[in-house]
Amino acid sequence: MERAGGAATKSTRRDVLRVASGAAGVAAVAGAVGGAAYLVLDQGADVAPPRAADAVEVDLSPLATGQQVMVFWRTFPVFVVRRSAQALATLRDPDHFGQLADPNSKELQQPPYAQNAARSIKPEFAVLVGVCTHMGCTPQFYPRPHASEPVADWPGGYLCPCHGSRYDLAGRVFRDFPAPYNLPVPPHRFVGDKTIRIGENPANVTFDFNSILQI
Numbered sequence: 001m002e003r004a005g006g007a008a009t010k011s012t013r014r015d016v017l018r019v020a021s022g023a024a025g026v027a028a029v030a031g032a033v034g035g036a037a038y039l040v041l042d043q044g045a046d047v048a049p050p051r052a053a054d055a056v057e058v059d060l061s062p063l064a065t066g067q068q069v070m071v072f073w074r075t076f077p078v079f080v081v082r083r084s085a086q087a088l089a090t091l092r093d094p095d096h097f098g099q100l101a102d103p104n105s106k107e108l109q110q111p112p113y114a115q116n117a118a119r120s121i122k123p124e125f126a127v128l129v130g131v132c133t134h135m136g137c138t139p140q141f142y143p144r145p146h147a148s149e150p151v152a153d154w155p156g157g158y159l160c161p162c163h164g165s166r167y168d169l170a171g172r173v174f175r176d177f178p179a180p181y182n183l184p185v186p187p188h189r190f191v192g193d194k195t196i197r198i199g200e201n202p203a204n205v206t207f208d209f210n211s212i213l214q215i
């Protein structure tokens with residue numbers, strides 16, 4: 001199978017998926033297309049990144065609302081999140097907008113088809129490179145609003161454990177924290193109603209991931 005970047009890869013490639021649900025740990029397995037293998041671990045467990053893949057297909061049908069699957073693309077961790085209607089409403093809340101450094105995604109941290117309020121092709125599904133734009137740590141997933149966990153008045157999103165930067169469930173960084181930019185959105189496209197291919201753009205779209213400001 002010819003993949004993005006011109007490298008020939010076999011459909012039997014064995015990719016490793018790490019699945020987490022909320023801050024608590026494992027809840028489900030999301031399938032990958034093409035004979036990929038799954039490795040299910042508790043969130044926070046150490047796992048060696050698998051070898052780089054130019055394109056990775058992921059079957060999202062087992063992913064329940066509020067859950068996240070993490071895959072590796074080009075050695076980067078990529079979060080794929082299925083967001084609830086409530087979470088999507090929060091992303092559009094004007095009060096929430098006011099807390100963000102780049103609420104309208106004006107900085108080049110995503111392809112043109114993700115420069116919208118949900119930063120995604122389908123609002124329900126976010127696809128984000130899980131590398132903090134401050135110094136490269138992996139932000140942790142806390143999808144549910146909470147009065148005190150992991151910090152006071154938590155709206156739901158990602159908290160970077162290294163220096164406290166915060167991102168919402170669209171990967172938009174909160175103002176006045178160390179990270180300067182929103183989490184990158186990688187090239188991706190839907191090849192089925194619930195199947196995405198990370199590493200390739202939709203038809204007739206040209207977007208070079210190397211053009212983003214910061215990974």
Ligand code: FES
Nearest residue numbers: 132134135160163
């Ligand atoms: S690396 Fe994420 S806040 Fe510093």
